[in-house]
Amino acid sequence: MPLVPPYIESLQPYKAGKPIAEVQRELGLQKVVKLASNENPLGSSPLAIEQLRHEMTHLHYYPNGGYDLRGVLAEKFNLKIENVITGSGSEGIISNIIRTFLCDEDEVLTTEGAFIGFQVLARSRGVAYRTVPYRKWHYDLPALAEQINEHTKIIYLANPNNPTGTIFSKQEFDAFYKRVPERVLIILDEAYFEYARDNPIYPDSMHYRYDNVITLRTFSKIYGLAGVRIGYGFAHENLISNLHKVKLPFEPSSLAQAAGIGALRDKEFLHRSLEVNSRGLAFLTNSLRELELDVVPSEANFVMVTREREEDAMTMYNELLKLGVIIRPLKAFGLPNCVRITIGTDEENRFLLDGLKKVLSKTLV
């Protein structure tokens, strides 16, 4: 038996969007705009930072495992604290779900080209990872239901989905849910929920709770706290209590918890972020289409652009990089002819567009 299991040996590690400093150093550029990782272009919630500063005088104490933030979330969403978990980003919670519930013979089921963070975490467990193709860049929920078998243990659905930005409706989810056996756990990843929640067809999972669904959300996106690693989940208390057995005892850190508590009070930052995003999303979607690019209609803080060939997508990525704009090629997701662009500030969106016009005129001649 080899020291490293074959499924780890062959695993491609999670590769995050390129950092700004790295591009500045490598290409000798002063101005670099990062539109690669769906971060908040306005920075972090000021109330989160204030709470974080306050917490800095208590760092000699161990954290309390997210207890305070769980209490705040339970109150906000009218749940018991036993229904709430917090963790090091929603990915931290996904990792705990995988460790808690999966046995060797179990299978994971999701869409092709799913969020890369989930793909890597699921594959690292060495169980069968099965997918069904998108239908017009949407989850094909009927096809997913069709694929459930006696080994299926976890179904992963991101709504809005990363990287397509599309959503499924409440009606679609209800029809799907009826076909899922109770022994199958559905992860409903709502990392981008705030961007979609005002859409009347969006199934805000807090409005209904099922015993085999765990909802995951994060402070990384709309609250601009990706760097502190704080996310949360809601589920039946039985699921949550088992997750608590497996989670690292002190996770999340006191700073992360404090930032989350501050962020939840920051209505002003939330609204400003939504406003900048919806303006930028409309502007970029229209402008990219004027350049005759295929843009998938998005309900999140990014858009996916589909190109004819992998080569077109990579040229677009590489040439924009030289001009100081970092976008995300999606080959690692399993979508080699696609790129994903995060919505920036008005100024960043224009900078991207100017760059793109140069790139397209250069590559078309």
Ligand SMILES: Cc1ncc(COP(=O)(O)O)c(C=O)c1O
């Ligand atoms: C669908 C989805 N889920 C989860 C995450 C990770 O969130 P967190 O920073 O809370 O781990 C992301 C981040 O890009 C995402 O797109």
